[in-house]
Amino acid sequence: MRKTERALAILNLAGALPAELAEYFAARKIPVAEPASATGAEAWSHILVRDLEDYTALEETHGLRGKDISLVSLSQPKDLRAVVAHQGHLVLDDLWLASAFGTLILDKFFQSYGGIELGDNYPAFQEKGSFNITNPFSVGDYFDRVVSQGFEEGIEALSVKTFLDHLVMYLTSLRNEEKIGMPIEVTYGAFGDVFGVQLHFFAQGLSLGDVTRALSSAPSRRPLEYYLNTAVHAADFFDFSYLASASKVIVTGLWTKDPRMAFENRGLMFSRLEAQAKLTQYPSLGESSSLVSLGGIADHSEKVVLRGTADGPLEKVTVGGARGAESKDGAITVHGLAGSEKEPATRVTGSAAAEKDAVTIVQGQAAAERDGAALVKGGPAKDADAATTVKGAGKKTAQAGAVVKGLFDEESLPPELFTGEVFPKEENVVVAGDLELPEAAYAVASEEEIKDIVTVVKGKFEEEEHVIRIAGEKLDVDKFAFRIAAGIEQEAKDNNLTLKTLGQKLPDAIKKSLGEFATVVGKSVDDLSSHELDSFKVKHLPQMVQTVVKEVSADGGLTARLRIENDKLKAQIKSLHSELKIIKDSRTQMAQIQARAVQKASEIKPKARDAEDALRREFQRKLDARKVLDDTESKKLAELLEEEGRLLREAREAEIKTKRMSLEIHQKDSFFQQELEKVQKQVKAKDFMLIKSKETFTKLLATKDKEITDLYQNVEQLTKALATNLAQLKAAAREEKQSKEPKGGDGFKVRMENETPAPNIIVTGDQASKDESRKLNILNTKLQNQVDSSKKELGKLTERASSDHALIMSLRQEKAKLEQLLKKTMAETTKEKTTASAPNDQELKRLQAQNQVLETQLRDAGVKVSTLESKILELSKQQKPVGAVDEASKVKITHLEASVKKLTMDIVESRNQGADMKKEINKLRQEKTGLQNQIEKMKKDSFKEKGAAPKKPGGGKAA
Amino acid sequence: MIPIEKNQTKVPIKDLAKKVICEGHLFLSTKEGRKFYLMKPGVLIDPAFVKKHAPLNTVFEFCSVVDPQVKERFVTLLRELRYLQFEKDLQRKCFEIVEHFHRVYSGDDHFLSFALACYEELCGIPSELQLRMHETDMHLFRKGIYSGAFAVITAMANDYYHFTMIRDFYNLTFALDLGLCDANYSYYVAQGCNQENKFPGAGKAWMEQEHASENEIGVFLRHPEATYRLLKKAAVLSYPELAEIALYQHELSGGNGFPRGLRKGQISSWEAVVLFADSLVEISDEFTFDTRVVEYLLNHESEKLKELPVAKVHRKLSKGLRYFEGEEETGS
Secondary structure (H helix, E strand, O other), X not given: OOOEEOOOOEEEOOOOOOHHHHHHHHHXXXXXXXXHHOOOOOOOOEEEEOOOOOOHHHHHHHOOOOOOOXXXXXXXXXXXXXXXXXXXXXXXXXXHHHOHHHHHHHHHHHHOOOOOOHHHHOOOOEEEEEEEEOOOOOOHHHHHHHHHHHHHHOOOOHHHHHHHHHHHHHHHHHHHOOOOEEEEEEEEEEEOOEEEEEEEEEOOOOOHHHHHHOOOOOOOOOHHHHHHHHHHHHOOEEEEEEEHHHOEEEEEEEEEOOHHHHHHOOEEEEEEOOEEOOOOOOOOOOOOOOOOOOOOOOOOHHHOOOOOOXXXXXXXXXXXXXXXXXXXXXXXXXXXXXXXXXXXXXXXXXXXXXXXXXXXXXXXXXXXXXXXXXXXXXXXXXXOOXXXXXXXOOOOOOOOOOOOOOOOOOOOOOOHHHHOOOOOHHHEEEOOOOOOOOOOOOEEEEHHHHHHHHOOOOOOOOOOOOOEEOOOOOOOOHHHOOEEOOOOOHHHHHOOOOOOOOOOOOOHHHHHHHHHHHHHHOOOOOOOOHHHHHHHHHHHHHHHHHHHHHHHHHOHHHXXXXXXXXXXXXXXXXXXXXXXXXXXXXXXXXHHHHHHHHHHHHHHOOOHHHHHHHHHHHHHHHHHOOOOOOHHHHHHHHXXXXXXXXXXXXXXXXXXXXXXXXXXXXXXXXXXXXHHHHHHHHHHHHHHHHHHHHHHHHHHHHHHHHHHHHHHHHHHHHHHHHHHHHHHHHHHHHHHHHHHOOOOHHHHHHHHHXXXXXXXXXXXXXXXXXHHHHHHHHXXXXXXXXXXXXXXXXXXXXXXHHHHHHHHHHHHHHHHHHHHHHHHHHHHHHOOOOOXXXXXXXXXXXXXXXXXXXXXXHHHHHHHHHHHHHHHHHHHHHOOOOOOOOHHHHHHHHHHHHHHHHHHHHHHHHHHHHHXXXXXXXXXXXXXXXXXXXXXXXXXXXHHHHHHOOOOOOOOOOO | OOOOOOOOEEEEHHHHOOOOEOOEEEEEEOOOOOEEEEEOOOOEOOHHHHHHHOOOOOEEEEEEOOOHHHHHHHHHHHHHHHOOOOHHHHHHXXXXXXXXXXXXXXXXXXXXXXXXXXXXXXOOOOHHHHHHHHHHOXXXXXXXXXXXXXXHHHHHHOOOOOHHXXXXXXXXXXXXXXXXXXXXXOHHHXXXXXXXXXXXXXXXXXXXXXXXXXXXXXXHHXXXXXXXXXXHHHOOOOOHHHHHHHHHOOOOHHHOOOOOOOOOOOOXXXXXXXXXXXXXOOOOOOXXXXXXXXXXXXXXXXXXXXXXXXXXXXXXXXXXXXXHHHHHHHHO
């Protein structure tokens, strides 16, 4: 497929263009129109935008989706998917434009050139290596090589690994959906400050939409989106090109050494390489890598650089055991180690930590909240066998203070340090030696605390003025140094930071150690001289620190576990608290409800009852006093009793009512349940019926379909049969014609010419005649066989006819007998019942007529059989011996064929007649049985009538 | 190389019938002592041939060109490769095969030993299709045997180490001329294919110059798609997407090829492996590959490869082969 040239027409909606971009367009002579100058009739190929969030206006004005317009965003979009969904095919920041590679990207994008090799896509790229992925789960070695090459090129190669890992898994998923094919060819190389990795593969079923749909600016938990997004965001520039003509996709990831670009800027390009504009052509300098590079991979773990999160100002933090590794602007470098060389002093993060000396990175406040963050509380250590140094921001290299945790007991330190809470900035004092501290320096402890804790430590000064050092025995060894750079007041420095007091907040370990030291010296702590204090600090304190460090490092796992448990318990306590609160609330509510109920109950109490109670009490009192009740009192008592009885009745009735009600409710409930069950069953039954009916209908449909197909087949067969019959008829007609013609060689020749369909076949000589005679012989034998079989069939038919004849004869005889019987009975019954004979006569007449018809039919059939027999005899007479076959025999064979056909027709006819006769016979039999039954009935009737007739007087014999 | 006249043995038809491919030169002697050359190495011993000679119990004169030890060694190596799993092991095994190949074919051992080992271990083309190729032109089958073997070694030298992928490359290269198996196949079609391998457009031009019929030109121009369809239908490939390579067999640089007219930079290495291997062998009875195969491969970077997309693949192959040459030099 040849590429077509494409005219570029660019509309600038991004405002003022960057100088580099304007220069680029000018140099390439690409016209860029401003919105003011646009007439609205232009067919834009590209539209430049910047900081655009709402695309509806653009969509309405230019109708992006329906047209072949590409959107170019000159700034990082907030919603990546929205940009790509609106034909956003290039996202390129100004920083990219400023670099030399920017021109290459622009050229590739605007020219739509590309190819499956790295040099085709980005000319002048120097290929460093290549490999093929056939099994995506066996690529570790290859990826290691690419990452190693990335490190050698000086880029942050961990991103390359992330890119490859995630992209290949994404592609594997697409492969399982049969959207792409294997193998995946990977090429990697470098050009100046840019390192590139390119993958290309078959993509028969993949569309650009499949990829763009999975893009999002926010991290997603959907695997397909997660893998693609991670890969896209891992690259400094992500290029997805679809080579339509070859059904291939080329994915390229680019990384730069420029830290600004890596942190602040990413680029994205989606292109469909179909059209091509002729702008610039670069000579490709790419060269293939060696296939036999089986050498080991260099260890670049010291170059591992972990980037910060996107939140807040990012400071570059370099981790490494390499001494004197220079950090860049804003970077924090932690040198040296606490404790022994091999053992980690603090928790280690990052992949390189496993192999290298333990180093802890603290990065920003956000990092301080993480598990791996190590805070140093500038507390004095009792023992200082191994000293640790925290290099602060006192130097001009602007190294901000980093902090190491783990030297002190948890109890002796404020709990905030272990809970990960960050101090409020107002209260914080930066651990740094310089008075002019950068803002990004890390706050560790409050100033007062520093005064109380840090200033008590007297250290040996090194060359740095503003750094206090508590050094161990090996003062000159950096790795055993523990520097604390803190904002210590100038006074303390002037006083050489002498240990003056133990202070209230001095850690117990140091206090205890100092106390022990004082007892050994034989003095109280306050009486210790500065010389003795120096010796304590120089000899005892580092040892103490070391032992504490060891203990802490040994208990590191335990403390971590305890911390986790602590967190869990805290969470549990929180939940318990909330539960308790809920319970308390509910209890108070309950109590309130109860109180309200009591109050209401007291309010409900009827007043009439009070009078009745008083009366009852009075009567009781009188009865107790054995007083006699007067009439009115007795009346009142009676009334009271009546009232009580009434109340009791009412109560009983109410009880009964409630019982009834409850029973009714129960019954109704059960009834409803039953009804519900019934309904459910009915629904199920209906469903079942529906399913069944569906099945039956499907079966019915299938059978109908089958029937239809059968009918179709039948029709086809019939049409075929018709065609063959027609052909036969034609042949017969031709035969008749030929039979009329005089028999001779010429006539035969003419017929042969008419009949032979292939004029190309020319058969001459003896061989041809022999073949012909052989064929005729075969045909003759076939026909003879047919005649024989037809004879046999005829024989069978004649036998059947004779048997049928015999049957008819026997039936006739029986009929005659029955007629005689009938006559007799008729004679007997005519005297008494003259009316009954009329239908029998009619029936008999009908039967006789039928018999006559049958007889005539049988006669006809016999005649036909006889004619057939005569014909067969004639044919058999006409046939000659097989051996002598000549040309005349062919004619005879055709005659024979025709006669055989006639015979078969006759046989079919006679068969049909036989079948009809059989049917008639069956009918006759049925009629015969019917007649017999009628006769028997009549006989019985006559006998009955005879029996019922009055006996003659004096007639008959005496019993 | 073993001279044909010497080391001739008598082989009865029943022994010859056991083999699928003729492993040497086959002669038939008359009663008068005259010899007729019946078969070349690499030709299929088809059932019709066996059926014809079996009732007669014919005894042939046979001069084998296959070294059984070399063949068995390659068979073993390929079997070992089949059962390896990890990339490093696969890579190592492939290099072992390339090294052994270099060692064996720097001399004058016949290439058929390796080709037969590949055929035994890798061929998955259905026998009816093989027979179809043989019946169309016995040189089509013979070419497939050799070009398939070249594809194996080229793939291994081009970073393809997985057995299934290599097997697919073999079968693809072997069956690349299946599309030619047509009723209108002729000498012109075969020569058209050979000419087209030299430079794009040469095949059709040559056929037209030679006054080939329209049907013949049609067969030639349609055969990539025909092969693609047959391969898809036969389902012989573990990676079905690779069947697409069949469409690329005459897609050379500059967009002058057919059927798609792809331009330079659109053909991947996996396609180039097959195309290169295919271009190494012509449809003819001229080639024998009995002397210095490595030398042949190294010197194959001739004029015709310069502008072809297979050049990179060839560079990698020669680099791989020269690597072992270097080792030998330093070793000695």
